[in-house]
Amino acid sequence: MKRHLVVRALSRTLTLVPLYRRSCTSFSTASSSFAIKNVTRSNFSSSLADLRRHVRDSDFVSIDLEMTGVTSSPWRESFEFDRFDIRYLKVKDSADKFAVVQFGVCPFRWDSTKQSFVAHPHNFYIFPRQEIGGDDSCYEFLCQTSSIDFLAKYQFDFNVCIKEGISYLSRAQEDDVRLQLHSAYEDDPLESPCTTKEIKDVPLVRMADILFVERMRNKITEWHDNLLQIRTGSHKTPENYNDSVDQFQTIFFRTRPAIKLNGFTSRQQRLIKSVVEKSFKDLAYIRVTDGSCLQQTIVYTDSKRDLEMLMKEVKENRIKEAEMKIEAAIGFRHVIDLLSSEQKLIVGHNCFLDIAHICRKFVGPLPPNLEEYVPLVQKHFPFIIDTKILLNANNILQLKMKKSSTSLAKAFAILCPHIASGVGSFGSALNNSVAVEVQVDDMRSSNWNSGAKHEAGYDAFMTGCIFAQSCNHLGIDFTSQTMLMKENKLQSYINLLYLSWSSGDIVDLKTGQTRTETSALSGFKNQQTKILFPNIVLIWGFSSKLKAREIKDSLTKVFGLTSVTSIFHLDKTAVFVQFSKPELVSDFLKLKSTIEKKNDAIYVLHPFSDLLEGGLTRAACYEVYKEICASPISKTLFADQAEAVGLDSKLFGNTAHKTDPLADSESTIDTKTSETTGEMLGLVSC
Template sequence: MIRQWLLRWAIPKTLTLVRRYRPFSSSSSGGGVVMKRVTRANFESALEGLRARVQGADFVAIDLEMTGVTSAPWRECFEFDRADVRYLKVKDSAEKFAVVQIGVCPFRWDPSRGSFLAYPHNFFIFPRKELPFDGPSHEFLCQTTSMNFLAKYQFDFNTCIHEGISYLSRVQEAEALNKLSSAYENELTNSINTSGENLEIPIVSTADLLFTERIKNKFHEWRNRITESSCAECYVKEKTEHVMTQFQTIFFKMRPAVTLNGFNSHQMKLIQLVLRKHFKDLVFIHAQGEEVMLERKVVYTDSEEDKALLMREVLEDLHRSKEARVRSAVGFRHVIDFLVSEQKLIVGHNCLLDIAHVYSKFFGPLPSSMMEFALSIHENFPNIVDTKHLLNSSYVLQYLMKKNSKSLSSAFSLLCPEASSDSPKSAHSYVKFEVQTDETGLSNWTSGAKHEAGL
């Protein structure tokens, strides 16, 4: 009886620390809770669904699973650590270990049901190289106790590595855009057919001499066919005469062109030298094809103005392709960006390390000082509630939890006995929630254990 009274007295006082408090009331059946499992395969669709859930949410809970916590015994956090010392320890951990799973769960209060509706999403993430110039492969530490913990609760390492969603931080995205821009501009510069140049073709061997003469003759024949007849007639004639596939006429930007296939890099250089020396109206370009790789084409232009216009059009295409490619590589950070833009209340449990990982993985290198870190986090996430801090702020709850256990599972057993398998179902539940699923089928939904990131 005294225990029940203490709970009724302590819980409202604790919850009033949350600015947008609405009384928890509720229902939850025992057993596993269904959550949405998100990998690379269904990330785009899940992201769109999550946007709507977050926009209508009263608060969003987050949780991370990592490959380790401390890189050395002396880097463990202790109660007597100064705030700046503890931050440096957390910074070291966030920089050295990887995040393999992130749970994002929007909660919405439904007055008609008298409960919170939860929409748990469990994202597998893995830092793979998505861009060709993304620097060396990612490296991170693994702590045996953490890996054993994940394995104990059936963490799917294969799904994480093979299907985990990659990501770029804001700093990495900016660097990638700059590198892509420089790379494409260099390609375009090299591909421009500068009519003022009169370069000698370096003849390395007899094979090179024969190749350049053959290519020169082929381009002469191809250009003559284009200028002496309509492009359509030329295209039909080539199809009828079975002209070699390396010189079939196509249309690029409403201009006659050929796609160069089957040539090695040395031959490509010889082709460019032939064009520069003998063909002022033929332009060698790198154009975005249907696949990720660039296609090499030779395009006919009828004037210097037309040539300049063509190069501008190619540059615009490559710029759009560049942005789309980087956007795809940004990956899971789109979720973080959306949470930042919505400015929702973020709820976590003992989440300082989680927030440090979010900063390190999705914003950029962690600041050297605690104050700079705190200011940046407050700017991006102005409203954060740590449930462990709430538990520590209530002496009554500490007493009821025996003071030696501040884990989320212990709080769950105390506050949600009906939903906890460790407590009798006859106990009264003070917190009620209902987990919602969509209609996309059960293949993307899985029953989660209490520790999983999605919960």
């Protein structure tokens, strides 16, 4: 059984351009041993500037992500009994709960002079650190033990990720933070955002407070009077007015005389503020940012107009500082904004989950259904191609793959042997393949291969190489001025993504339509039974000792030998049962309800006795499964999940009126045509 751990972040952390633009730059041709470009907080700014140039000049950009997990519960795995909308809900749950810790971006540009592609692989470490105020829950995520173990197996550096990973804000988070900060400054320009709720008039309830206030008033009065005497010329200017412990330090704030307050507690600061506001009309108490902390300052103004100007300056400066903080907190999302604004062809391998993570982490919360999700993706990434679909759906590429597995590593080894083996351009000539050179900073090689599988940057590189070779096998002319996303030979594959590779379910991002691609299943055992969702009933909460064969036997004894076509376990206490006819679903639910209401001793001999033993067995139609999958809760067992969602109480509560004759009479109504019975059974749109 997989364990899941909640991890709290350690601190609060595409306009079209000419496609074949070329630049003449000299690079050193180095050995193939140089490392991939790893990007962390320390080199993000400079790397982003380089990446902007590479993306704008690119013909396509390949991506890959590494996450902390995939499924939050065993029953959230992808099953053959999952409908299209259910598959989306499971992917949504994964994108909601797990973090992206590594993001690979690899722009590919066709070099017409060398007749080869130039790839720029980047491996970004990212971490959802809270750098600025906002919803704390956005910085929590799950870790799936098997996924963390997998990352560790391939030498993933967790220390670099957590300590040096680039933080980010989604567009939705940015909007929220910007609104919060600006609202705070609009409400009170002299108050810091975190102190806008402070009470200006602090009650003096302790003798120590009274004595402190009087002492502060005297000190400020002395400084104030001395300042006025200096201004009138009746007093010699002292060098400064610093006290012995430097709690009062004379400074100039925007050319105005001021006192910088040091070493006071927050309560003492509030008391001093109260003194200034009550006793000195020409002094202003303000808070300004000094490095990483807020500095309390008393500033002298020589007129009401001067005070208004000071207030305006402070407000404008704070807004400017807030904008800078927000800009810095956006972090890695600048890369996503770049890919979106440039509208390049995005290439991934089996990338539906990757795209969902990108939208969730860098755009905002995912919509509740696939129909709303599709236009969201199209808005930000109008051209996406999945190399796994390309390899499975194209006859030429299927021959090249020799009907082998289309996993990333296998496809790379078969289609790009000259790159996988490090032979480079020499091997590409022998194999009639397109050459790919790799450039990292000023290092460039035609036989580069880091071999770091399951490193996001390298996997993105492999994905791009597979796509380049696929295009070459399809006879696409790279020297043409036609952009790849407009290439006729690719139109049948662009914006098609696998909802589930194992089932061959595909969503067309252009139309929102879904379908099952049978060619994708050629390497798998053919489905024995056609899945008919109206024929499916969901049963859970029975004894874990019961096996599928025993459940089928109990059902066929009542409804006939051919009544059950298949049974599929979600986990040890939950199953899908597909009946041969849809009306058998309602017949089963009615009979189960009747048995539980009567509760007669004779029913101990009923074929359902083992299935219903213990009184915790629940059953519902397929739509209830959708309701459970849509919940953000994730319990390990499906039965516990149903209870947590509240379905158990609805089902039990609506069938518990054993002495109500009306309830008994309703149990005989045909559930297929009666909403009343559906409500009685706790069903949802069955």
